[in-house]
Amino acid sequence: MNTRINSGTADFATVTTAAGPFTALVDAEGAVLASGWTADAENLRGLIHTTLRPGALRERTELGRVTTAIERYHAGDLTVIDSIAVRQVSGPFLVHAWEVLRKVPAGEPITYTDFAAASGRPAATRAAANACARNAAALFIPCHRIFRTDGTLGGFRWGLPIKQWLLDHESH
Structure with missing residues (x-):
């Protein structure tokens, strides 16, 4: 709808x-x-x-x-x-993936591949990345805690310098 x-x-x-x-x-x-x-x-x-x-x-x-x-x-x-309560709607996978993102601990970022597996669809790395890209509630749904398998940051709506700042902030 x-x-x-x-x-x-x-x-x-x-x-x-x-x-x-x-x-x-x-x-x-x-x-x-x-x-x-x-x-x-x-x-x-x-x-x-x-x-x-x-x-x-x-x-x-x-x-x-x-x-x-x-x-x-x-x-x-x-x-x-x-x-903090968050209200977002989408299809079942994205809603579930956002719930999974809220469980990734600060200071313990994971890869998109690990995120896909934790979301119940290990082969759906692109779908997991899409969940991050479609997240409207940055920080409260911490999509910044997900990075590429090669160790690079990947994308972030608010810019890679802010994503790096957040990861550094959470690692101390």
Whole structure:
């Protein structure tokens, strides 16, 4: 179904972090719909599945638990993001793969091949990479913890320097 069923308003806030500005959009229940290292909330809104995409955005100075988690993560509390609710929709494999991503421990990145196997489809490395590429809720679904089999970083919507910063941050 590609019909927009959410014409409501999402709140967003931008936090200054060591890796750059980080913006999160949340729904009325406080679940993260989209997030990333950008100050462009409208761009983030466009990443949200059409069935969840809000019709309007409202800027806030902070988003309660979400803002606290962003600040604490960047300050070194690497597990604080694990308890933040995220709302994304797609097909069954992508939804499952995003759940698997949330279980990859900080400081223990894995390859796309390992991620595919952990997602139950060991031969589906490209599908696993697609799950990372389609993830709208960066940080809270830590797709930055996946790298290529040859040890290189692979892609990252927010740029390889930020991905490297995150991996370095989590390895200390």
